[in-house]
Amino acid sequence: MGRSIVHMDLDTFFVSCERLVNSKFNGIPLIIGGGDRGVVASCSYEARYFGVRSAMPIKMAMRLCPEAKVVKGDMERYSQLSHAVTEIIEEKAPVVEKASIDEFYLDITGMDKFHGSYKWTNELAQSVTKETGLPISFALSVNKTVSKIGTGESKPVGRLEIQEQDVRQFLNPLSIQKIPMVGDVTFQLLSRIGIRTIQTLSEMPIQVLQQMIGKNGIELWKKANGIDNNPVEPYTERKSISTENTFDQDTFDIQMLKFVLIGMVEKLAYQLRSEQWLASTVVVKIRYNNFDTETKQCRIPYTSGDHVLIRYVLELFEKLYQRRMRIRLVGIRFSGLVRGTYQINMFEDTVEMMSLYQAMDNIKNRFGQDAVSRCAGANLKSKPILPDLNSKP
Known part of the structure; x- marks a missing residue:
């Protein structure tokens, strides 16, 4: 069936x-x-x-x-x-x-x-x-790829059904740019050798595509032929990423704790952007030296921007840390994740900020996650003054 x-x-x-x-x-x-x-x-x-x-x-x-x-x-x-x-x-x-x-x-x-x-x-x-x-x-339709392409072709406010026997007829005349995994670089590469329609791509020897594009060549050939066995993965708010830091010595150094939290947020936000996730819930956890553990969370607009997430994390920490006891552990979790390419807040941020995030992420991609970071999140011998989190990084 x-x-x-x-x-x-x-x-x-x-x-x-x-x-x-x-x-x-x-x-x-x-x-x-x-x-x-x-x-x-x-x-x-x-x-x-x-x-x-x-x-x-x-x-x-x-x-x-x-x-x-x-x-x-x-x-x-x-x-x-x-x-x-x-x-x-x-x-x-x-x-x-x-x-x-x-x-x-x-x-x-x-x-x-x-x-x-x-x-x-x-x-x-x-x-x-x-x-x-x-x-x-x-x-x-019969799979995710054909259905997604079909939605794009039916807009605005479209209603379309593509039955199995009609898949190839539907796909063949369309531009290869309609295939979800074909970006500008791949489109230019294939265009230079005359591959511009899905039909032409589907008729290419799969070995040639693999040599040109690598392992994605096989997947691209399958999609051009209407083949996609990827399952629909049930959406759940339990999907999350998290990190914790247990200190060698229990502390109530508030400034140091905030520095640590900023560094943790920066690493998790980079992971969000790298994997194309947006978070809608922030959770902060602290464990006191008597092992009592408390958490506080809030719902936020979908984002993966460091400066946005840092603001919410520090606000939650200040609300959470009320007992003035030494802290043994701090933790952060971002949940309510959805796929998204809005890597920063396009409504608040400038072209310069977008370029800065892209440059920082490129450096991390090439030289490692710790290659560049905010001063406040770095492991410095001398403690800098906490930054104004309302300013741009």
Whole structure:
């Protein structure tokens, strides 16, 4: 029996969230992002018509579309609406994978025995829109790759079913850029030898692709031929990353403890970005010298930016550490993870800050995680003054 896999994607999610609270934004070119030195986090279809794209500097976007309205994003609002949509889908679907803040995979294999799979999925999409006011597109097919490509082809507010016998006919004429794992570098490499459509790619000898691209060549050939056996992995808020530090000697040196926490956050945030995760919950743990252990947590807007996470961690630590006893251990956990490429807060941060994060991550990728860090998080003999966490790194 073939699988039935659904990909659901909230259309221009940030834009749709803003239009929920301000109807004046309907039908106009709208850009979500920071100020003049910021970047485009999202944009409406009206703005895309003029060539505006995500991650483009705001100044460039405004040159392309001078009539656009720029709105500073509200990640807290977007996170809340994302959680609301997740709850609706999880309540109705048997297996759900939350792939990012605004997209989901559903495995509804076998449901056609009791419901028409397309009809059931369409009713679910209508429920999401009715209960949240957010438009959502979907595609139903035999695997994750075909469904995701199908959703992209059906937008905006699309409803598409690609049956097994129609997969190749659907994929063949499309650009290889439609395949999720094909980035700009791979596209340019393949284009230079005349591979621009999925059909041409699917007909390439698999050994040639492997020689050109490496181990990803095999996976790319499979996707071009509509083959994808990856399962829908159930979404769970238990997914997390964490770290702890047990001190050689118990301490109540508050400044040193904050330095340690900053260093721990920096390493975990780098891991988040490297693995393309966004965290929505922060947990801080302390263990006193009498072995009493206490934790405190808070829900935050999805992020993987060091400076954002540091602020929440230090706020939780100050609320948590009230007994003024010596501390034996401190720990941090980031949970409620979803896949995401919004590596820093595009609504608050500048192009320069994005470049700084990318440069620091590149150095760490090449020379190791400890190759570069904030002074406050480093293991220094002399203790620097704590930084202003409201300033940019």
